[in-house]
Amino acid sequence: MLTAGVLLAPTASAAGGENSAFAISADGLLKISQTPYVDDTNGATEESVVSLDVPQNLLSLGVLNARAGDGYAKSSIADLRVSLNALPDLGLGLSQPLVAAEAIEASCEDGVASSSVAGASVAGIALDVAAPANTEIAVPGLASVTLNKQVTNDDGSTTVTAIAIKVNNLQSLDLASATCAKGDDDGGEPSTPPTTPGDDGGDDGDNGGDNGDDSNGGSGSQADEDGMAPVPTPVEAHLDVTG
Amino acid sequence: MDRSGTSRALGRKRSARLLAVAGAALLAFLVSACGGGEEQNTVEPSAVSQEELTRLPDATTYGDLADAPLDPGAAPTGQVLHPKKDLVVYKAVNGEPFAKLPTRQMGSPTWVPVIATQGEWAQVLLPTRPNGASGWIHAGDSDVESARNNFVVNVNREAFELEITEDGKSLGKWTIGIGKEEHPTPMGRAYIIASIAETVNDYSPIVLPLSYHSDSHETFGGGPGTVGIHTWPDDSFVGQANSDGCIRVTQEALDELVKLPLGTIVNIV
Known part of the structure; x- marks a missing residue:
């Protein structure tokens, strides 16, 4: 019986700072706590994970990354393949992997969320690179698949999940999630539209239109009046350097 | 002193390009006048x-x-x-x-x-x-x-010395600690990537992570083996090779280092 699922050691509690991100989470027969989970309780934080304690026949991956800080969050997945056919109780029996993707990203900047995928498919159905917010796609055998799922939380923060899948009432899978609060700036700065080089005109799934520096009040991101690089302002963060 | 010369030079290049597209005759003139190199210099990213x-x-x-x-x-x-x-x-x-x-x-x-x-x-x-x-x-x-940014930091591991220079002129030298033999401070041209008011580790109020990483620690703590500059609660490190790769400095040196712009080059020999 596999009903006990696969349990990972718990990471930090999800009830953390108001800006947070995680690359993957699964609930049901396959359980994966939000990994890597980061929030800004300790200031700017980033984590990468290159393997999960999950059997290879269920899941394989390249890199998972998540980072969060004041007013921003981002998560990304490289080279993911999830196939849950080895969980017979789920009754999936798909001929293709449940999810295969070369890259999945979700980012949130000052309350503005976006996501994008590359070389991605769900049950063999190819996904749009940058789907509009809350795009539902019908996949036979799955209860729901939502791309670029965006939710406004009770505290006013926004959560974006690049791919959210429910197989049935036994299994859910969230891939690349980012939650950010609306920045506490004066709101006067215009939000520059994304102008990524060679943008194909689609919704910009990356944070190419970053306005995070504006929300930092421009602190430390501009030359002084003489064109000299600015003296940095230390930013609350946590990074284990090599002591 | 022309402190923003590069930026202005870039602006001139752009103006030249805009003029060039204004007319075919002028374009032909500019290309011949500027030589083949100019075309490559103004190439836009694909x-x-x-x-x-x-x-x-x-x-x-x-x-x-x-x-x-x-x-x-x-x-x-x-x-x-x-x-x-x-x-x-x-x-x-x-x-x-x-x-x-x-x-x-x-x-x-x-x-x-x-x-x-x-x-x-x-x-x-x-x-x-x-x-x-x-x-x-x-x-x-x-x-x-x-x-x-006219500042450069020079680190000499053998001499346990860190020097800050501005326009090549020394602003000060301090005795430092470096990585132990099995976890050496890597040699090369690194730079300061961030200024961290550290919220978890308490050995140094401010940590300056460098672009370089430990060759022997693939990861360290929860981090990716980033080498940093920081101080230490006591002076046991001064003139010693006993860190896990980081450059440990006195508070006096750190007080000067934190004023350096991000992107400042740290030459480690």
């Missing part, structure tokens, strides 16, 4: 699709860009750049894209040192593994904030 962009890994201290061209060791330009948005990083001028440079590093605004320029393109050092990773970015005014 289109990168949204899908390609999504595939590109982020250049942060957690990244490992095995394909990155290594620092060729050219003399530093004294210029630092801050990306105003995520920028595509190329292997060469208009070459293959292999990464994207985000606007922040550990919460601090990203500033990278420029080690070469070609028209509007700049070769910059990157904060990722492997040590000495570099890449080319298209550094037009809409893409980057440009600034001068």
Whole structure:
């Protein structure tokens, strides 16, 4: 019986700072706590994970990354393949992997969320690179698949999940999630539209239109009046350097 | 002193290009007048699709860009750049894209040192593994904030000495601690990637992570083996090789180091 699922050691509690991100989470027969989970309780934080304690026949991956800080969050997945056919109780029996993707990203900047995928498919159905917010796609055998799922939380923060899948009432899978609060700036700065080089005109799934520096009040991101690089302002963060 | 000369030079290049497209006769004149090199100098980056962009890994201290061209060791330009948005990083001028440079590093605004320029393109050092990773970015005014940085830090491991210079003039020297024999402080041209008011570790109020990583610690604590500059609660490190790769400095030295702009080069010999 596999009903006990696969349990990972718990990471930090999800009830953390108001800006947070995680690359993957699964609930049901396959359980994966939000990994890597980061929030800004300790200031700017980033984590990468290159393997999960999950059997290879269920899941394989390249890199998972998540980072969060004041007013921003981002998560990304490289080279993911999830196939849950080895969980017979789920009754999936798909001929293709449940999810295969070369890259999945979700980012949130000052309350503005976006996501994008590359070389991605769900049950063999190819996904749009940058789907509009809350795009539902019908996949036979799955209860729901939502791309670029965006939710406004009770505290006013926004959560974006690049791919959210429910197989049935036994299994859910969230891939690349980012939650950010609306920045506490004066709101006067215009939000520059994304102008990524060679943008194909689609919704910009990356944070190419970053306005995070504006929300930092421009602190430390501009030359002084003489064109000299600015003296940095230390930013609350946590990074284990090599002591 | 012309402290923003590079930025103005870039502006002139752009003006020249705009004039060039204004008329075919003028274009012909400019090309012949400027020679073949000018054409390459003003080349715009090739289109990168949204899908390609999504595939590109982020250049942060957690990244490992095995394909990155290594620092060729050219003399530093004294210029630092801050990306105003995520920028595509190329292997060469208009070459293959292999990464994207985000606007922040550990919460601090990203500033990278420029080690070469070609028209509007700049070769910059990157904060990722492997040590000495570099890449080319298209550094037009809409893409980057440009600034001068005349400071350089020189670290001599054998002499346990750290020196801060401005315009080549020494501003001070301090005795430091370095990595122990089995976890040496890596040698090369690193730079300061962020200024961290450390919230968890209590050995140093401020930590200056460098672009370089330990060769012997693939990871350290929860981090990716980033080498940093910081102080230590006692003076047991002074003149010693007993860290796990970091450069330990006195509070007096740290007080000066934290004033240096992000992107300041740290030469470790």
